[in-house]
Amino acid sequence: MNPNSTTSLLDILSPFKRLIEVGIGSRIDIARPLSESRNVVATDIHQCEIPQGIQFFLDDICNPTLEIYYKADIIYALNLPSELHRPTLDVASQIGSKFLFTTLGTDFPEIPVQIETIPGETIYWALE
Secondary structure, X not given: OOHHHHHHHHHHHOOOOEEEEEOOOOOOOOHHHHHOOOEEEEEEOOOOOOOOOEEEXXXXXXXXXXXXXXXXXXXXXXXXXXXXXXXXXXXHHHHOOEEEEOOOOOOOOOOOEEEEEEOOEEEEEEOO
């Protein structure tokens, strides 16, 4: 990820106290620094190596275990495939959380969004 994008995303996410990253994979450049001062939970459909300080759950956002997501101030996802936009929004809506994501680059959001451009990246805030 572009260092300017990382810094901007950290600034945007820093006001939130409990964050959940959906589909973390091997990308920890946002979750790791956030976890130093916030409660960060990561989920993925595959087992991932996650640094200490980040709680990890094996979970499928298309068939989620909602208890994992309760009390989240924000759900965010980086490089989220278009087929996961709606399922992730559904989870965020059910728990009353904000939802921010980036796409795979050439994908368009499959849900209503507010677009925000940051250095090196476009982020999308779900509107529903």
